[in-house]
Amino acid sequence: MATRRIGIIMNGVTGRMGTNQHLIRSIVAIREQGGINVPGEDTIWPDPILVGRDEKKVRALAQAHGIERWSTNLSACLANPDDVIYFDAQTTTRRADALRAAIAAGKHIYCEKPIATDVATARELAQLADSAGIKHGVVQDKLFLPGLLKLKRVIDSGFFGRILSIRGEFGYWVFEGDWQSAQRPSWNYRKEDGGGIIVDMLCHWQYVLDNLFGRVTAVSCLGATHIPERIDEQGKSYECTADDAAYATFQLENGIIAHFNSSWTVRVYRDELLTLQIDGTHGSAISGLRECKVQSRVNTPRAIWNPDVPNSIRFQDNWMDVPDNETFTNGFKAQWELFLKHVVYDTPFRWDLYEGAKGVQLAELGLQSWAERRWLDVPELTLTKES
Structure with missing residues (x-):
């Protein structure tokens, strides 16, 4: 050829x-x-x-x-x-x-x-x-990350039973630029330049949720600008006008509840910069950028709340790795x-500009939810050229 x-x-x-x-x-x-x-x-x-x-x-x-x-x-x-x-x-x-x-x-x-x-x-x-x-x-x-590809395999197998909830933690500490240089460009922190973590990350969470779990039907989002001033690439201080953290809860069409914390002002105490926990009636999973672990109901230890005695359970020991089973690029x-x-x-x-529009819609509603301090429905977009 x-x-x-x-x-x-x-x-x-x-x-x-x-x-x-x-x-x-x-x-x-x-x-x-x-x-x-x-x-x-x-x-x-x-x-x-x-x-x-x-x-x-x-x-x-x-x-x-x-x-x-x-x-x-x-x-x-x-x-x-x-x-x-x-x-x-x-x-x-x-x-x-x-x-x-x-x-x-x-x-x-x-x-x-x-x-x-x-x-x-x-x-x-x-x-x-x-x-x-x-x-x-x-x-x-993110749909092509090894961890999420393995998670998709777990979902398709029926392992979870009925999925109940998803908890996502994403982010890391982005240095302010004074004593250490920032890992992200300064425009990310200026709303007038298109910055902000809600605009950035809710687009991601829309397609992750939509492709793996179900369509988002409602959103409640709280943003924050935790660091009000940073140092830019020229060494000059500037006012941060965009959000650097977002705390969002989503309702999905099938009753699943998802909550994602997204932050550029968090110090990492987890295995990867992105971690999803999915809990279902028959099993749970922890998925990251590259790894995915599962725990079935028969491997679930009996946890009892008793703060008066040391905990005797090593909870992480009851999770199993999902094998690669393929070479990921x-x-x-x-x-x-x-x-x-x-x-x-x-x-x-299938990941066309119409799919991209859905992500923009969710980010826009997330910003509106923050401004109005309320839940908002996410209407299904009519995405045809005749609309």
């Missing part, structure tokens, strides 16, 4: 996620493995052009990773018919205009989440893409391969 080149315009890849996950661990990794081998078809060879506003940064990034093409002129890139995919990893506030331009140029769309800052714009983008007859997708990387890379095969060979890909 021959090799089939596919040109990709990659915009915003000089940022942390764009560089590490989408360029190095996805596109570069695919090239290093010789492309994407599709049985009975040509091998897909991604040929990216890196786009950024800072010429020095984008040129250095391209040279460092053996990428021959780079540009600071997005309009010129979109005008090139040899590049058929547009990928966007810019800050959220810049995304919608760039996606509109790419859709107008007839490019297939793949982009980071959230796809927009509000649900009306998110729906508009999805409908524009459909009307243009192009393929479109949104990054939903980087989650971003796995979804990139699926999208590229979808574009070239029309294989199934």
Whole structure:
């Protein structure tokens, strides 16, 4: 079989996620493995052009990773018919205009989440893409984590019986930037620049819950800005106008209750930065980024509350590891391969811009819930181009 080149315009890849996950661990990794081998078809060879506003940064990034093409002129890139995919990893506030331009140029769309800052714009983008007859997708990387893939295997087996509740803990301490440099960019903490953990993480929890457990039908969310001032990349102090922690409870269509604590102001005392506990009538599971453990009802110890005597039970000893049983690749890379095969060979890909709009909707309602201090219903979006 021959090799089939596919040109990709990659915009915003000089940022942390764009560089590490989408360029190095996805596109570069695919090239290093010789492309994407599709049985009975040509091998897909991604040929990216890196786009950024800072010429020095984008040129250095391209040279460092053996990428021959780079540009600071997005309009010129979109005008090139040899590049058929547009990928966007810019800050959220810049995304919608760039996606509109790419859709107008007839490019297939793949982009980071959230796809927009509000649900009306998110729906508009999805409908524009459909009307243009192009393929479109949104990054939903946590579905491809080894821990969640193993959890999906446990769910599909019927192990839980009836699932009752989900408790999620996500986050870590992001340094303020004074005595140690911050691990996240300063725009994350400015609402006017699209920052905030509710906008960021509720999009994730929507697709995790929707794909693994059931549709979210109601939300109650409390946000907080625990650290009011931080130091930016230039060493200057700035006011934090966006939330750095979110405490959200969700009701699902099947009666499951889910609660997620998301924080950039928490010190980690758990095995992984993301931990989900799922409790069911027949068993429970603890799932993280890479690991998944289970405890069945027959292995559940009899816990008795008695603070007057030392606890005699080592609770962790009664959990069993779910084995890998397969080789897992980087989650971003796995979804990139699926999208590229979808574009070239029309294989199934269900994580489209409409799915991205659902995440934006939940984040928007989470912010509204916080502002109004009340529960809000999550209406089911009508997600067709005729709507």
